[in-house]
Amino acid sequence: MKNEKDLSIINCIATALLAYFFTVPVHELFHLLTYYAYGDKGQWFSAGAVQSMGLIDYHSLPIFQRILATGGSASILNAIIGILLCVILLKTRMGAMTRLFLTQLMGGHLSVGIGYFMIGGFFSAGDWGTVFSYLADTPEVIITLRIVLSIVGGGGIVAVFFILNHMSYYFIENADDKSERLGVAFKLHLLMLIVGYPVGMIVTVLSPAVESGELNIALGLLYNMMWIPFFWGFMFTGVMHTLPPRKSRFLYKLPGKPQWSLLAAGMILILIDIIVFGPGIQLN
Numbered sequence: 001m002k003n004e005k006d007l008s009i010i011n012c013i014a015t016a017l018l019a020y021f022f023t024v025p026v027h028e029l030f031h032l033l034t035y036y037a038y039g040d041k042g043q044w045f046s047a048g049a050v051q052s053m054g055l056i057d058y059h060s061l062p063i064f065q066r067i068l069a070t071g072g073s074a075s076i077l078n079a080i081i082g083i084l085l086c087v088i089l090l091k092t093r094m095g096a097m098t099r100l101f102l103t104q105l106m107g108g109h110l111s112v113g114i115g116y117f118m119i120g121g122f123f124s125a126g127d128w129g130t131v132f133s134y135l136a137d138t139p140e141v142i143i144t145l146r147i148v149l150s151i152v153g154g155g156g157i158v159a160v161f162f163i164l165n166h167m168s169y170y171f172i173e174n175a176d177d178k179s180e181r182l183g184v185a186f187k188l189h190l191l192m193l194i195v196g197y198p199v200g201m202i203v204t205v206l207s208p209a210v211e212s213g214e215l216n217i218a219l220g221l222l223y224n225m226m227w228i229p230f231f232w233g234f235m236f237t238g239v240m241h242t243l244p245p246r247k248s249r250f251l252y253k254l255p256g257k258p259q260w261s262l263l264a265a266g267m268i269l270i271l272i273d274i275i276v277f278g279p280g281i282q283l284n
């Protein structure tokens with residue numbers, strides 16, 4: 001058994017594919033469900049954007065509900081899910097494969113949720129740029145929101161770097177071994193960036209929002225920069241050896257026996273995301 005080849009990278013690729021699928025398309029699903037919750041309908045659904053029918057007067061809604069209904073709900077829900085997963089990972093013992101997947105899923109939801117806060121606050125772009133367009137009659141609310149989003153988004157995204165770094169050490173037996181740290185950090189974090197950024201750009205190019213002029217390649221490059229915490233999670237752990245814990249609460253080993261069915265499931269879902277959800281599904 002000791003001589004058995006470590007193929008944990010196969011499982012890490014599989015869980016990265018699954019974590020991506022259950023982060024970004026789910027983000028767009030949150031938008032769609034919000035439209036229906038407020039009495040609107042979806043015109044089309046894609047992996048990169050969702051278009052509503054615009055059947056209700058959003059300006060008639062109270063300010064907070066207008067923020068949620070016009071685009072703010074999805075990133076808020078992503079951030080909440082990411083925080084809940086972080087608490088679960090810190091407090092709960094679980095199987096190594098489950099922890100691997102939930103760590104990547106947590107990072108995905110935090111990156112997308114807080115990433116959109118940052119993009120909205122600093123650049124008035126993305127979902128929050130849409131929100132601001134519906135708040136044009138209340139400029140003081142826009143200014144306040146941009147300040148809050150900039151602080152929460154900028155500070156939060158840096159906090160995600162440290163959270164991902166901390167989560168690495170649940171899979172590292174000898175924190176002084178740089179090769180072990182690099183191996184775990186690459187499989188656990190950098191693979192999410194390697195999967196997330198190109199898939200995100202592909203679905204951006206395919207999105208019907210590009211044809212309608214609501215989205216372009218430059219914005220796609222900006223939006224997909226939200227995956228950058230996985231790069232710094234890799235750097236903090238593998239290269240910089242940042243804040244290693246004195247003792248990990250639970251210690252795991254990245255599962256080395258390949259789960260080929262899991263990999264197949266991840267690949268199928270990503271292909272569905274690109275081929276089906278990329279160009280979009282007409283709803284009405």
